[in-house]
Amino acid sequence: MLFTDFHFESYIQEALNDLGFREPTAVQEKLIPVIRSGRDLAGESQTGSGKTHTFLLPIFEKLDTETAAVQALITVPSRELAYQIFQAAKQIADHAEADIRIANYVGGTDKMRQLEKLKASQPHIVIGTPGRIYDLVQSGALAIHKTRTFVVDEADMTLDMGFLATVDKIAAVLPQKVQILVFSATIPQKLQPFLRKYLTNPVIETIVSDAVIADSIDNWLISTKGRDKKTQILEITKALTPYLAVIFVNTKERAEDLHAYLTGNGLKAAKLHGGIAPRERKRIMNQVKKLEFDYIVATDLAARGIDIEGISHVINDSIPQDLSFFIHRVGRTGRNGLPGIAITLYQPDDDSDIRELEKMGIRFVPKILKNGQFQETYDRDRRLHRRPSHQRLDTEMIGLVKKKKKKIKPGYKKKIQWKADEKRRKERRAAARAQSRSKRKAKKQQF
Structure with missing residues (x-):
């Protein structure tokens, strides 16, 4: 499949060509159609799988540049990641004839300046960390009541860093019909209450890779x-x-x-x-x-x-x-x-x-x-892969073997051999009984 098969608007395709993107990744091929359909989504895939453009491309596709309101809101857990997504979004916007306003709101930046700019106009796309975005919403400067798409990126890291409660507060302010997209490398159990609270009949998709890390x-x-x-x-x-x-x-x-x-x-x-x-x-x-x-x-x-x-x-x-x-x-x-x-x-x-x-x-x-x-060099487990030369004998068996090696009376060798064989038979019977008990116990648990 090629990106041209998606039939994006010409400026979006030009942006992809500029990046040298011809073929979508597995995540993009599978999830872009889901996002286009308007369904809520919880997408799980490994790092470096192309998640950023998976949600950015459909967001740009349905932007109404003539409406001066926030239409897409993207939260991320770190300033650096916010900046990376902001740069990716700017690269697409630079190919559009219309003026697409994109804002990056993170902690450690000039809040007063951001408030002043918001008085003049609202951005079309907002990208930032949960704390700063919520501050701007609480102040009444950032209006997100017309948002169409809400993206929670790196949700597991958002959870780990203690930001999910703030994301929850942001989600509570959004319109009821907003499309919510959650992307994560993993979806831990502690994230499930958030998904159940805000996602409506979501598509839950795990993109399985043959390799946990890239083949390259x-x-x-x-x-x-x-x-x-x-x-x-x-x-x-x-x-x-x-x-x-x-x-x-x-x-x-x-x-x-x-x-x-x-x-x-x-x-x-x-x-x-x-x-x-x-x-x-x-x-x-x-x-x-x-x-x-x-x-x-x-x-x-x-x-x-x-x-x-x-x-x-x-x-x-x-x-x-x-x-x-x-x-x-x-x-x-x-x-x-x-x-x-x-x-x-x-x-x-x-x-x-x-x-x-x-x-x-x-x-x-x-x-x-x-x-x-x-x-x-050699495998660190090479000793474990060697075939054992003999089975470990228990103390009683070692005693029998030692006795067998000594000069003994006629017929005593057979007696020792019989005892050794009897010992093995008892061990096999005990193992069989234990296995039978385990099976009966498992069968009872089924009922």
Whole structure:
């Protein structure tokens, strides 16, 4: 299928051509027709699947530019993500002949200036964080009573960051016939009450991918072997030639420490974490877009909050405490079918987390850095894959075997063999009885 098959208005198609978008992603192909039909929607798909244009394109398609009112409202959990969606929306609007007004309302920006602009005119599309949007609605400056489409993007992150209550207040002010679209990487149980409260007969769609992370990503696992990770990351950077690499850490303290170490060793590296002031963060992001850095040291705020084009590598300094964030981290690279490399450092304490990630469908390729080159190495579980040479014997059986090896009276060997065989028979009968009891118990529970 091609985007031209949707028969969007000419300016929307021009915007897609300008981006080089020819074929829709699986999410876009499946969900754009649902949104066009006017149905409420809860869409679940992995990071980097093209969700932003999935809702933006139908929103632009039904805009009435002659009506000076808010017609689409999009809430997101972070300032960075709001800015990314705002830029994507502006790119489409720039191809239209009509004046399409798009506003970006987030915390840390000039509220008084926003209030003054709202007195002059209302935007057609509003994008922003729940707190600032609700402030403007409460003040009476932002009128959302004519909104046609309400989008809650990254709903699971909105929930995790404690913003869902504010989104609830915003939804309560919207008109009854508003179309509500909820997009999320996962739809946790705690999100269900919100969906039941506001969505009317929704289409609930999960876009299943054959791979949890994109096929275009090489997912490597490198053992630290007890070495200092800062030194090892520096060695890894010397073996890479990234367009842009993101190094993910678990705390802002670690981000500060690692950033100081890398810059002290001559790397062009930025840092992004929750302790950086909004104005400083905006300045850093502008520098990143101008390719003034080769590396960004970031906490998980950046894993879900930014969408930088052209990230060629992701390096995990450590495995995130919330394992679901691993997918979001790795998903920063390999976007739009481009190749990417994700490198995760691990130590023996991480083994249980690695196994949990593998249960989620994530596959790792074990690697080693040797003489400045990445080389494939052995599977860390190679011992588990060996065939056992013999079964472990219990204490009683070991005693019988030892007795059998000694010089004994005629006929005693047969007696020992009989006892060993009898022991095995008893164990088999006990196992069979236990299995039978389990089946009877399960059958009773059915009734």
